[in-house]
Amino acid sequence: MTDFYPIRVSEVHKETKDCTSITFDIPKELQETFLYKQGQHLTIKASINGEDIRRSYSLCSSPLENKWQVAVKRINGGVFSNYANNVLKAGDVLELMPPLGSFFVETNPSVTKNYVVFAAGSGITPILSIIKTHLASEPNSTFKLFYLNRNVKSIIFKEEIEALRNMYFGRLEIFYFLTKEQRDIPLLNGRFTSEKIQELIAKILNVSTIDECFVCGPEEMIFIIRDELVNAGLSKEKVHYELFFSGVTEEDKKKAAQAVEHKFEGTEVTIIDGGKEFHFAMDDDYDNILDGALAAGADLPFACKGGVCSTCKCKVIEGTVEMKINYALEEDEVAKGLVLSCQAVPTTEKVVVDFDV
Numbered sequence: 008m009t010d011f012y013p014i015r016v017s018e019v020h021k022e023t024k025d026c027t028s029i030t031f032d033i034p035k036e037l038q039e040t041f042l043y044k045q046g047q048h049l050t051i052k053a054s055i056n057g058e059d060i061r062r063s064y065s066l067c068s069s070p071l072e073n074k075w076q077v078a079v080k081r082i083n084g085g086v087f088s089n090y091a092n093n094v095l096k097a098g099d100v101l102e103l104m105p106p107l108g109s110f111f112v113e114t115n116p117s118v119t120k121n122y123v124v125f126a127a128g129s130g131i132t133p134i135l136s137i138i139k140t141h142l143a144s145e146p147n148s149t150f151k152l153f154y155l156n157r158n159v160k161s162i163i164f165k166e167e168i169e170a171l172r173n174m175y176f177g178r179l180e181i182f183y184f185l186t187k188e189q190r191d192i193p194l195l196n197g198r199f200t201s202e203k204i205q206e207l208i209a210k211i212l213n214v215s216t217i218d219e220c221f222v223c224g225p226e227e228m229i230f231i232i233r234d235e236l237v238n239a240g241l242s243k244e245k246v247h248y249e250l251f252f253s254g255v256t257e258e259d260k261k262k263a264a265q266a267v268e269h270k271f272e273g274t275e276v277t278i279i280d281g282g283k284e285f286h287f288a289m290d291d292d293y294d295n296i297l298d299g300a301l302a303a304g305a306d307l308p309f310a311c312k313g314g315v316c317s318t319c320k321c322k323v324i325e326g327t328v329e330m331k332i333n334y335a336l337e338e339d340e341v342a343k344g345l346v347l348s349c350q351a352v353p354t355t356e357k358v359v360v361d362f363d364v
């Protein structure tokens with residue numbers, strides 16, 4: 008069942024010229040439903056110019072603040088991000104799905120961990136939540152933040168991040184990288200390339216002391232950072248990443264086409280959702296379970312339909328499916344049978360999937 012709740016916007020604030028934060032007024036009776044972990048995201052539904060729009064936004068607030076805040080960076084031609092930056096105001100009501108996502112590790116007050124976090128632009132949102140939450144709940148843990156922006160003016164949450172550095176003196180180190188402004192230290196100019204990450208590893212990052220690494224930014228940046236850290240000896244499981252958007256690569260297009268070739272025609276699908284069963288036969292017009300189910304009248308959770316947000320995830324109970332692309336689920340989740348229904352092409356005569364996971 009798609010549980011969207013109408014929620015009032017309590018504050019809209021311009022963080023930079025192109026980024027607006029939105030704070031939600033979650034009523035007392037819904038606060039338990041909307042409990043979240045640092046690094047999770049909300050799915051927002053809005054009707055803009057008659058079109059039903061769904062988008063995911065990471066919470067930049069910390070669960071410890073009893074606050075629900077996101078920040079939306081304007082994208083040229085972007086439907087929701089322009090609406091949020093130019094039209095939305097306090098008092099407006101948006102439809103929200105409770106928080107989701109697995110871009111976090113549990114906090115533990117008795118651990119001493121060294122966290123290394125990388126963010127580019129609006130990728131700071133989940134990273135800020137993670138920093139605030141772990142610093143507050145783990146008194147011995149430390150953070151190194153590597154944060155890429157165009158210029159100083161475009162640094163989102165600069166003041167808040169610097170206040171955290173003062174508040175948790177000696178436990179948060181910040182390294183700003185700028186692409187459109189030159190500074191005296193060449194290492195801090197320009198984007199994260201393989202060479203730059205190797206230099207960071209040689210000069211600033213002692214890989215053997217990193218306990219967890221979180222990365223949020225464009226796809227290319229994520230994989231460069233992950234690969235360089237793994238090459239330097241960090242185990243892959245310690246690198247967590249969140250992708251906001253993916254331009255599908257040629258290789259992924261090929262993989263997707265192969266999955267569609269393996270489609271079984273007319274699969275009998277059973278959806279388990281909210282403890283209830285919904286049965287339908289896959290129509291020839293659709294290649295994935297989500298679209299097939301929506302067309303047959305099911306009400307299921309989804310947002311990006313692009314294999315990025317994981318809102319549509321479910322577990323395969325019977326039969327098999329092949330995912331076209333997957334930018335959202337980790338290897339261990341796939342090993343447990345989880346799939347993105349928006350990417351899941353049924354490959355057997357009968358498939359049963361469970362959304363109550």
Ligand SMILES: Cc1cc2nc3c(=O)[nH]c(=O)nc-3n(C[C@H](O)[C@H](O)[C@H](O)COP(=O)(O)OP(=O)(O)OC[C@H]3O[C@@H](n4cnc5c(N)ncnc54)[C@H](O)[C@@H]3O)c2cc1C
Pocket residue numbers: 048062063064065066077078079080081082083084085086087088089129132133249250251252311315316
């Ligand atoms: C888990 C998750 C968390 C997210 N958290 C945040 C967040 O905290 N803050 C935030 O600002 N955004 C976040 N996003 C991205 C957000 O969901 C939207 O994709 C983004 O705001 C663009 O929506 P739009 O309606 O303005 O653009 P659309 O109308 O969807 O797209 C307009 C054009 O921009 C391209 N495009 C779409 N998204 C991006 C992008 N992110 N980067 C580059 N090009 C793009 C599209 O291909 C299209 O050509 C998150 C996404 C995910 C999956």
Ligand code: FES
Pocket residue numbers: 308309310311312313314315316317318319320335347348349350
């Ligand atoms: S709807 Fe976003 S991954 Fe399927």
